[in-house]
Amino acid sequence: MTNAAQPMDVSSTHAPASGSETGVSYGRVLTPGVDISHRGILYLDSISVSFDGFKALNELSLIVDAGELRCVIGPNGAGKTTMMDVITGKTRPDSGSAYFGQTIDLTELTEPEIAGRGIGRKFQKPTVFEKHTVFENLELARKADKRVWPTLTAELDSTARDRILTILETIQLAPEASRLAGLLSHGQKQWLEIGMLLMQEPQVLLLDEPVAGMTDDETMRSAELFLTLAGDYTLVVVEHDMDFVARIADRVTVLHEGRVLAEGSMRVVQENEEVIEVFLGR
Amino acid sequence: MALGFMPLAAPAGSFALPRIWSGRMWGLLGAAAAVLFVAVPIGNLVVPEGNAFHVSEYTVTLAGKILCYAIVALAMDLIWGYTGILSLGHGLFFALGGYAMGMYLMRSIGHDGVYQSDLPDFMVFLDWKSYPWYWRFTDHFWYCALLVVLAPGILALAFGFFAFRSRIKGVYFSIITQALTYAFMLLFFRNNTGFGGNNGFTDFKRILGFPIAAPQTRMALFMLTGATLIGFLLLGRAIVASKLGRVLTAIRDAESRVMFSGYNPVYFKLFIWTLSAVICGVAGALYVPQVGIINPSEMSPANSIEIAIWTAVGGRGTLIGPIIGAAVVNLGKSWFTQAFPEYWLFLLGLLFILVTLYLPRGIAGLWSRRPS
Numbered sequence: 001m002t003n004a005a006q007p008m009d010v011s012s013t014h015a016p017a018s019g020s021e022t023g024v025s026y027g028r029v030l031t032p033g034v035d036i037s038h039r040g041i042l043y044l045d046s047i048s049v050s051f052d053g054f055k056a057l058n059e060l061s062l063i064v065d066a067g068e069l070r071c072v073i074g075p076n077g078a079g080k081t082t083m084m085d086v087i088t089g090k091t092r093p094d095s096g097s098a099y100f101g102q103t104i105d106l107t108e109l110t111e112p113e114i115a116g117r118g119i120g121r122k123f124q125k126p127t128v129f130e131k132h133t134v135f136e137n138l139e140l141a142r143k144a145d146k147r148v149w150p151t152l153t154a155e156l157d158s159t160a161r162d163r164i165l166t167i168l169e170t171i172q173l174a175p176e177a178s179r180l181a182g183l184l185s186h187g188q189k190q191w192l193e194i195g196m197l198l199m200q201e202p203q204v205l206l207l208d209e210p211v212a213g214m215t216d217d218e219t220m221r222s223a224e225l226f227l228t229l230a231g232d233y234t235l236v237v238v239e240h241d242m243d244f245v246a247r248i249a250d251r252v253t254v255l256h257e258g259r260v261l262a263e264g265s266m267r268v269v270q271e272n273e274e275v276i277e278v279f280l281g282r
Numbered sequence: 283m284a285l286g287f288m289p290l291a292a293p294a295g296s297f298a299l300p301r302i303w304s305g306r307m308w309g310l311l312g313a314a315a316a317v318l319f320v321a322v323p324i325g326n327l328v329v330p331e332g333n334a335f336h337v338s339e340y341t342v343t344l345a346g347k348i349l350c351y352a353i354v355a356l357a358m359d360l361i362w363g364y365t366g367i368l369s370l371g372h373g374l375f376f377a378l379g380g381y382a383m384g385m386y387l388m389r390s391i392g393h394d395g396v397y398q399s400d401l402p403d404f405m406v407f408l409d410w411k412s413y414p415w416y417w418r419f420t421d422h423f424w425y426c427a428l429l430v431v432l433a434p435g436i437l438a439l440a441f442g443f444f445a446f447r448s449r450i451k452g453v454y455f456s457i458i459t460q461a462l463t464y465a466f467m468l469l470f471f472r473n474n475t476g477f478g479g480n481n482g483f484t485d486f487k488r489i490l491g492f493p494i495a496a497p498q499t500r501m502a503l504f505m506l507t508g509a510t511l512i513g514f515l516l517l518g519r520a521i522v523a524s525k526l527g528r529v530l531t532a533i534r535d536a537e538s539r540v541m542f543s544g545y546n547p548v549y550f551k552l553f554i555w556t557l558s559a560v561i562c563g564v565a566g567a568l569y570v571p572q573v574g575i576i577n578p579s580e581m582s583p584a585n586s587i588e589i590a591i592w593t594a595v596g597g598r599g600t601l602i603g604p605i606i607g608a609a610v611v612n613l614g615k616s617w618f619t620q621a622f623p624e625y626w627l628f629l630l631g632l633l634f635i636l637v638t639l640y641l642p643r644g645i646a647g648l649w650s651r652r653p654s
Contacts, residue, residue, distance in 0.1 A: 088542060115544035127539045129532040136528055146545045148553050152526040193539075200544060 034101035034118060034203055041066040041204060041234050042087065047096035049082055049258075056082040057093070058258035066203070069230035071245045071266075072238045074255035075278060080238045081124065083255070084206050088121045089114045100204070116146065120197035124208040124238075126189035130182030134173050134192055137181050138164045141196035163199070170225070171195035187218040194225070204234045211244055223247050254278075302523040307602070311512070318508035323501050339497065346504040346572040348612045353511050353565035355592045355604035356518055361558040362590065363598030364522055365551060366534030367451075371459030372562050373586035374466050375434035379563025380576040381470075382433050384483035385417065386426035387494070387571060391487045403485070404478040414476045423490060430567040431560050438559030439552065446548045446555070451537075460583050467581035482577025489571050500572065507568045511605070514561055518601050521554075530554055531599070584627075591634045597644025606645050 034041065042064040049057040057079045064070050072080050085091035086098055089111045098106040106114060115121070129137050142160055144150070168174040171191040176184060181192055190210060197205050210226075211219045219241070226235055226248050239245050245252060245266065252269045254261040262272040269275055322345065325337035354376055362368050388402045397406040401413065419425040441462065445455060473479035492499045521527050532540050533547050540547050570576045579585070588611075596607020611633070619626050641647060 110546065111541040112544050112546040115542050121542045123538070123542075127536050129528075129535050129539065131531060131535050132528060139525070140528055140532055140540075141543045143544075146543075148526065148549050151529055151545070151550075152521070152524050154525040156525075196539075196543065 035103045036066040036101050038102060039065045041101055042236070043097070043099040044083070044086070045097045045099075047083075047086055047093045047098060049079075049086060049091055049093050055258050057086065059096070060255075060259055061096075062253060062260060064204075064234060064236055066234055067231045069226060069235045069237065069248055069250050071249035071252045072236060072255060073240070073242070073245060073252060074261070077257075078255040079258040080255055081208060082258075084121060084208055084236075084238065087114075087206060088119060112146070115200065115202075118201070118203040119206065120200045120202035120204070121206045122190075122193050122197055122208055122210055124212070126186065126193050128181040128184075128189050128192050128196065130180065132181055133178050134168070134181055134184070135164060135177045137192055137196055138167055138199050141199040143199065143201040167195045167198050170198065172221070187214040190214060191218075191222075194222075198229075202233065204236065205229070207235065207237045209239055210237060211239065211241055219244060302519055311515075315508075315512060318512075319505055323505065326501055327497060339500065342500055342504050343572060344616060346500070346507050347569065348609050349504070349507040349511050350565045350569040350572070351589075351592065351608040351612055352605040353507075353514055353568075354562050354589055355596065355608035356511070356514055356601065357558040357561035357565070358589050358593045359596075359598060359601055359604040360518055360521070360530075360554055360561075362593060363600065363604065364527065364534065365530045365554050367551060367555065368453075368456045368590060369459045369555075369558070370456045370583065370586045370590060371463040372558070372589050373583075374459075374463035374581050375438060375559040375562035376566040376569070376585075376589075377466075377470075377576065377578070377580040378433040378437065379430045379566030380570040380580060381477060381483070381566075382426050382429035382563070383567035383570045384477075384486075384576045385420040385429070386423055387486040387489060388483050389417075389421040390489060391485065394487050395485070402478070402483075404473075404481065405476075408473055416476070427567070430563050434559040434563035434566075435556055438556045442552045442555040443548075446551045460586065463581050463586050464583050467578045467583075470578035470581060478577070480578060482575060483570070484575040484577075486571065486574055494571055494574070503568065503572050507572070510564060510568060514564075515601060515605070521557075522601065526550070526553075588630065591630060593644075595633065595637050595641075595644055597646030600644070600646040603644050603646030610645065 040063045042062070044060055044062040047057050047060045048055065056077075060079065060083060062083070072083070074080055082091060086093050087106060089106060089109055092107060100106050100114070100117060100119060104117060106119075109117070129140065132140070139156060139160070142163065144154065144160075165174070168177055171194060173184075173188060173192060173195065176188065181189065184192060190213070194205075194207070194210065207226075211222050214222060223244060226237065229235060230248075230250070237245075237248070249266055251264060252266050253263045254269055254272070254275050256274075256278050261278060262269050262275050264272075322337055322342065325335050326339070326342050329336045331338075354372060357375075358369065358372055361372075391402065393399070395403045395406075397403055399406045401410060405413070413420075420429075445458065450458065469475055470477050470482075471480050477483070486494050488494050489499065489503075492502075522530070529540065529545055529550055533550060537547055540550075566576075566580075592608040592611050593604040594607070595611055596605065597603025611630075615626060615630075618629060637644060
């Protein structure tokens with residue numbers, strides 16, 4: 001009845017950390033559970049996915065380093081969301097391999113298992129539990145033993161409560177803690193979802209269009225938040241808003257027709273002939 | 283949750299999780315217990331017939347039946363109201379619990395049947411010489427009590443495992459459960475299945491040695507049913523108030539978020555689905571000795587749909603609502619089917635449409651303060 005395969009070894013060895021304690025420096029700190037001894041935390045190698053003959057991903061290869069803030073851009077249908085689906089276990093690739101650190105084969109794990117190992121995902125459309133309060137949303141997301149019996153008997157202790165309050169401050173929703181999440185504005189829901197990811201204490205955050213539908217002010221604050229998180233967490237951000245990407249990205253990966261078209265700093269990518277052609281349709 | 287559900291406005295810096303029931307709710311529960319365990323027994327057994335406060339046998343039987351239905355509606359609320367999985371096969375689990383109890387009651391008839399044989403009348407009629415293997419030990423009450431839990435529980439566990447693992451959801455799940463109960467109905471209609479064919483089990487004489495039709499026995503069964511309902515209500519409350527309860531509702535509202543939060547919905551669904559089926563089985567086991575018959579028509583698809591209607595009428599996701607719904611609809615039914623027997627199904631359908639359109643949160647929604 002319980003999920004025996006749930007990888008709780010992560011929580012037992014990896015001390016729960018409040019953001020800054022999860023410190024990841026390139027190549028030096030070995031994080032228990034995920035082996036990032038070779039800098040990389042996500043390895044996609046020659047991934048292909050096709051739906052009814054349409055190649056959503058075509059031999060996609062991508063390496064994301066631990067602690068970096070990577071932006072992924074590309075026209076509609078370039079395979080950005082499919083790539084996230086592969087990483088989070090929602091879609092199984094037809095061929096190729098996907099590794100989390102050196103040792104964890106993502107293609108063999110289910111969505112909850114991958115989430116438990118430390119990859120958090122925000123959807124394109126903000127997805128929160130609308131009939132629960134903001135507080136309850138964070139409580140449910142919190143890193144814990146998420147099997148059936150431990151969940152049934154779980155008590156909210158003061159550590160958990162403090163952690164929730166911290167995140168409430170981070171996402172600036174403390175005044176809304178007792179409101180139903182369904183009553184939040186679009187931008188607030190986006191932030192709540194990000195807060196829920198942080199509650200999971202993941203190592204990698206996959207953010208699918210995190211600032212879509214936000215006001216300029218909210219977008220600005222999101223940029224600040226992501227820059228703060230980078231380093232402690234690895235962030236992979238899919239975004240259409242180029243100004244936003246230019247402001248936050250260490251490195252940008254351009255996807256086109258299921259493949260990596262270009263990769264590098266925003267400036268390098270912007271000057272790439274192929275990229276200009278694809279984006280401007282020349 | 284319906285009555286007085288309100289996230290508490292906690293003092294700054296500390297946030298409380300919402301209370302499920304208000305004090306008034308506990309008061310109502312106490313009053314209901316007083317009626318069930320004091321007023322009705324005295325009215326039935328002590329107050330003489332003819333007195334205005336006398337509670338008739340008919341009323342006790344009807345009320346006992348409705349209490350059983352209320353237990354089923356409560357079970358339905360856990361799986362449908364809270365978890366968002368509409369089962370149209372809950373009548374099957376109810377009937378399986380009923381049949382398990384029925385086997386014991388048949389064995390308890392002893393030689394007092396029409397044919398005065400060791401075997402139940404229907405087996406004599408089929409010219410069987412001995413009990414089939416699956417009737418072994420059914421002369422022991424505790425074995426049958428175990429079957430009451432295990433038969434629906436194991437079936438639900440097995441069916442649920444494959445259905446949930448295959449991610450069968452929504453209307454597809456509902457249709458499959460409907461087909462499941464229909465298939466079992468056809469199976470139980472066959473004489474060779476060994477459960478009395480279309481006549482099922484009836485003509486019970488005694489339970490645990492007590493004459494089954496005696497007023498005291500009936501009253502004991504009635505009170506036991508009331509206690510069971512209250513027990514399951516408190517269990518349901520404890521579950522929905524727990525973190526697991528919040529996960530169930532989260533599965534209902536955004537299952538993908540639940541998965542990507544690290545919970546495997548399959549096992550949560552399986553837990554509540556199996557529990558719900560077992561609760562139905564217990565209700566069926568209490569039902570059979572009170573109404574004196576169990577036959578395959580309890581597994582008919584229409585019965586399972588009716589369970590969903592009680593729950594919707596009372597108010598999904600409120601625990602107390604479906605209990606009220608089961609009572610209101612069945613009281614209406616027992617009056618209406620005497621007055622206008624042909625039109626009951628039309629009225630039931632109309633009721634369902636009207637409630638869905640104008641009262642989506644059911645009767646309990648009229649009291650609820652939580653915004654929809």
